[in-house]
Amino acid sequence: MSDEIVDMMDFLLKMPLTFWDLYALQNDLISQRLSYSQQHIFAQEARNEAIVIALCKKKTYSQMTISEILACNGISVKNMPPVDCDSKVHFAIFEEPSLVYLNRKLTEICQQLLEQTGFDYILNGHSVEEIILAHELYHVIASAGEAPFIKKKHISVWKIGKFEIRKRITALEEVGAMAFTQEFLDLNLCPYVLDLPLTYCQSAEMAQSLYNRILNLWQSTKGGLPWTM
Numbered sequence: 682m683s684d685e686i687v688d689m690m691d692f693l694l695k696m697p698l699t700f701w702d703l704y705a706l707q708n709d710l711i712s713q714r715l716s717y718s719q720q721h722i723f724a725q726e727a728r729n730e731a732i733v734i735a736l737c738k739k740k741t742y743s744q745m746t747i748s749e750i751l752a753c754n755g756i757s758v759k760n761m762p763p764v765d766c767d768s769k770v771h772f773a774i775f776e777e778p779s780l781v782y783l784n785r786k787l788t789e790i791c792q793q794l795l796e797q798t799g800f801d802y803i804l805n806g807h808s809v810e811e812i813i814l815a816h817e818l819y820h821v822i823a824s825a826g827e828a829p830f831i832k833k834k835h836i837s838v839w840k841i842g843k844f845e846i847r848k849r850i851t852a853l854e855e856v857g858a859m860a861f862t863q864e865f866l867d868l869n870l871c872p873y874v875l876d877l878p879l880t881y882c883q884s885a886e887m888a889q890s891l892y893n894r895i896l897n898l899w900q901s902t903k904g905g906l907p908w909t910m
């Protein structure tokens with residue numbers, strides 16, 4: 682592992698939690714109709730809902746591993762088939778109603794990378810695989826209707842008189858999934874930080890471009906947000 686990824690990780694680990702909400706929402710076309718502060722308010726609501734779910738599930742599933750919880754909910758975990766010519770690295774995908782595809786090889790390489798560089802402390806005793814599966818567990822829970830806020834239609838995109846079209850901000854489900862994972866596994870940081878080393882394990886070039894996107898987002902938002910660094 683080169684020093685460059687260590688420097689990148691050092692920087693990302695200083696990012697406030699609220700920054701990662703905007704990171705989640707940056708590619709959501711519907712959420713782009715909102716100001717940063719409005720995005721922040723919606724994300725906070727999604728986060729709060731997910732934390733309540735996580736606290737409740739912790740009681741229900743105490744002492745069980747994430748794999749056991751998924752199995753107990755009838756969910757199978759399979760290795761992700763290879764994807765050709767894709768510009769995005771996929772770590773895992775939940776396919777309704779009962780299948781999670783996991784990029785197990787990538788999680789193993791990332792695990793080794795974090796251990797070799799001393800960044801494994803951010804996992805708080807869990808494995809990269811467990812963290813990714815916890816994220817998918819939230820999607821399972823949300824698909825069962827247990828996360829009403831993130832499934833609701835938040836924004837009016839067209840309205841004339843009494844006729845109105847409202848749309849969901851789908852990326853709020855990702856905010857919820859990360860908040861759930863962090864609370865359920867007692868992590869000290871937003872699991873979005875793992876996007877970088879996971880991407881790096883697939884391609885150093887893609888990791889650099891991801892890092893540049895994160896830096897640009899940071900630069901473009903830090904003036905108008907209710908946080909400091």
Ligand SMILES: [Zn+2]
Pocket residue numbers: 816820854855858
């Ligand atoms: Zn997700």
